[in-house]
Amino acid sequence: MVSSMSTPEITAGLPLFGEERAVRAVAEVEAQAAKSISIEDVSVSYALGRAARRSVLENISLEIEEGEFVVLLGETGCGKSTLLRMLLGQERPTEGTISVAGSKVERVDARSGYVPQRYSLFPDRTVLDNLMMGPLTSNYHILGRLRPSFWGARRAVREEAFRQLAHMGLQASDAGKYPHQLSGGMQQRVAIAQALMMKNRVLLMDEAFSALDPSTRGSLQRLLRSVWSETRPTVVFVTHNTAEALFLGTRVIVLARESKDDACGSRVALDMKLAEGGMTLRSHGQEFLDLVEHIEAVSNGGRLTDLSGRRTALDRCGEDSGLAGRVGVFHEVGETR
Amino acid sequence: MTNLSPFDIQARPNRLLAQALSAVLFVVCIGLYMQTSIARHRENPEDRVVPSGHQLLAGVRSAVLEPAEEDDYIAPDNASTWERLRHSMIWKDTASSGKRFFISLGLLIPFVVLAVHIGLFPWFGAGFLRFFLFFDKIVALSLLPILFIAFGIDEWSKIALIVIGVAPTMILDVTQMVKAVPQEQIVKAFTLDANNFDVAYRVVFRQVMPQVINSLRLNLKPMMLFLFAGEMIAASDGLAYRIAIMRRHMGMDVILPYVLWVALLLFLIDFSLRTINRRLHPWFQA
Ligand SMILES: Nc1ncnc2c1ncn2[C@@H]1O[C@H](COP(=O)(O)OP(=O)(O)OP(=O)(O)O)[C@@H](O)[C@H]1O
């Protein structure tokens, strides 16, 4: 676990990787920072047949501050989506409690915005109606349209929706389209806009960009980062992609299980803060590669010492065919212009 | 050169040929009928089993322009065609069958709404789902005697038969559709501050609506089937009643047009539902 080491923030010219440069322990969080999300000793397990249980998450405790951009990483099946479902209130943890925005999460409600990987928009509504739906339902429930103030409010929300649309880089002419008439990337832009319309302080995203092609993905990553840096909501972003995590996050959390045994759930294997995020291969070079290597080793259940052998391979970058493949992957992040 | 092999999956028949091919079976049917009719009429010019074109026309004429046997209405000599039509047998039968049919259709609506609740609200599911799963297995026609006893042999027993016959299937069908709405959509709606009824009616119901209409289209024929069963057993008017009555005096010249008329009506209802569905839900299946 890295959280026990004290490490400086990312700054230029730090020495060896083993000293955990660019990483800062969670324990050193400034005491005054507001807690946006707090996960206390959460365990999740599912019944498997009669007696057996499958443990998915084991004793997860995390404090997430207001304004942090947290990226959840881990191998497939390690419980990232499960944790996100708990944050949403879609499911309740077997043990432990979760609070978001100051109160315990009991059910899904409007305290957090949500952008899933698929089915992120309502297919029966146009882009504009999708955007307007949040603010309108929130003030005018099912029969609320009968109230006289509805139409005035609608006009205001409509203007805001067009503003949000432009902000997301979409045309005003897209407003009348149905989701199936949009490309995957445009759909996710609208989905983000839809969540932002609610002015939530918490945004939960599950593999929101995973179905997109690399260049669309890159532009959405830049968009999300710029949106985040404007208003600084708390974001929890689930992904498989380490490079994406380093570009987007100000904090990277890796979930991993110690063994494949059903009784063994995932724990927090790595929890590190990056100064400001925005790391790319281009901007951080070797440092970036080292971090990726490190994170992937941890999420595969490996130890830090395993890295010593790979480092030489890293240094001989071009010659290592496996690594060359990975460098290709890195380009996805924020580098496609 | 077009590939003419009938077993070529990748064949691309040209339009004209394909349309001609579609017409073949219709032509064959009509041809066989005519041949039989002519042969029988050669033996017995009065044959009523396979009526000739002339007889059929006369049958249609009397059905469309003359009142039913049991009616005392006598059209005045100067009556317009429209007036004769209004008092004709086919008008009367279509109206009474249609009334039964559309009242049943209307009565299905609350069941569809109930189905949305069953699929979406766990407590409704707990309360109703098993019951309807069981009820669905009851053969509706076997309930007919009970319905006659309970509702008498007038309209309501026939309407009840239709509703009891198709409602359980519709309910189970719609429940499945509702359950198939991605969980993401429901969670998303709640994060947009929707309340339970917003989610039920403004997210889920709207989304399954086109499928509900399609399911209804599939159920049109069972509905007609139950209607016919009821009318044939106990009715004093209606399309199926007429067909049953005409059988007694070998009125094939009326039965055949009635059969085609019913088919046409079903086709038209189905077609309008499909058109409405497309107009109302441009986002569906596109
Ligand atoms: N209802 C359930 N019953 C039993 N096991 C479940 C249930 N839901 C999830 N699991 C288990 O929980 C584990 C974690 O699932 P989860 O979807 O959270 O993984 P993930 O990290 O999001 O994976 P991926 O990256 O593939 O999306 C899986 O191994 C799955 O088998």
Ligand SMILES: [Mg+2]
């Ligand atoms: Mg997942």
